[in-house]
Amino acid sequence: MLYQSHVVADMADVRHFTHELIQLASGLKLEASLSVPPERLASSTEKKLAVCLHPWSWLGGRMDDPVLQGVKKPLLERGYYVLRYNSRGVGKSSGWPSLTGTTEAQDLLELLRWAVDTIQGVKQVVIFGYSHGSLIASLFPLLPDPIQVSHVLLSYPLGPRSWLTAFRGKHYTNTLNTLLRDPKSKVLVVYGDLDEFTGVESYDAWADGLEEEAQGDGKGELTVERVHGATHFWTDQNDARGRMLQVLTDWLP
Template identity: 40%
Template sequence: MSASIGSDIVPETTIVPLSAGHALEVDIYHVPTSTLDLGAQKIAILCHPWSWLGGCKDDPVLESIAVALNTKFNMHVFVPNARSVGNSTGRASFSGKSEAADLEELTRWCISKINNTGCVVIVGYSHGSLLASCHPILSDPIQTYHILLSYPLSPLPLLTFFNASIYRERLSQLVRNPQARVLILFGDKDQFTDVSNYQSWADNLERVRSSSTSETISNNAVEAKVIPGADHFWRGRLNQQMTETITNWLER
């Protein structure tokens, strides 16, 4: 995925109606017309932390990622507020199942608005990484990338209303898919999950990945990376290191 340097773009906010009758408030980072490539277009959709704890589209971590993807790769970036957050309507769920379904429908809407979509990057931060992990890989010719940032491993049962097994299975299904391209990124100072638990989990996902024999699997298509010194909130210089890790992975 080749990169180019652009300027920061202020997002446009719009309301996207969904089929269940509610609507999502979405920030859109447009690609400037002057730099618009007429070839295959790239889309990114970013999912914020848990709404029940104040998570929203204005999270500074997501803003950093949105700007990086938009300016370096000329991506059309969409950052929604989940149900009941900000000007989004609908009833928030405790399990996250409804929000995961909303993400899939929003992706279809985004693809319908961007002609010639060739790449979709699904990014989830904290609780948002649970929703991202449930998003299916799209059909060819669209390439799908998943980026899971600060996955809430230890508090998973509480954050899903004791539906943790569903999310574990969906993530296992994702990494077993030969078409999967997944980056899992976490810090060794995370306040909610000890790094030893993260490393054991990442090792197990690698075993799950390796056990799939349906097709030849790329060695680096699913990668877990730990950032020394980073906590759950990616402040200061570690924010830049996080965005650079993401963009470097996408460039490979």
């Protein structure tokens, strides 16, 4: 089934779907899955939405990534509609991946517009990015009231960021710092101390810099969590994934 971006659905029509195409205003079609929370948790007046972004497609990243599948349960239990999607050129999604990630950031903005038109009454949005997806998530802007946007950056690929973004790392740094300085921002950063792509010393130094950016009156809310024994892939070894999910659950708006 193909969903048009300009169609505004009645709330009774919002349903669970998997691997269906959403057509954006740009003409791009993105393959997506929408999970609907239990009816008792889905507020009729103030909906909550989480949009999940997968790892780098060039290394096999897809919306059905086990980590994204794992975060779905706590999000649904907290009353979130959960939208996962394949970025451009992945699966059945049309278009071609970019080298810089900026085109994917624009796609995400258009997808969010579709979602808030379709799920009427959304007031709380969480942009959840895992690995390469966290790069794209970090570019997502805050939105005008009444929508509150929060960001989760999981296993941010700090080590390989330069070549993942065609050496535009400075742009990503500046955009994230600008976000942290905004008093409306709410950001959760989670990484493992056994990450295969970024050493824990580099992560710790980066996290210290982020906390400096967020310090002081009139700044955003930043939470940084380092999970002991966790790799980039959040395997079940050392119960790393379970502890990450608990961090997410405790933090969720």
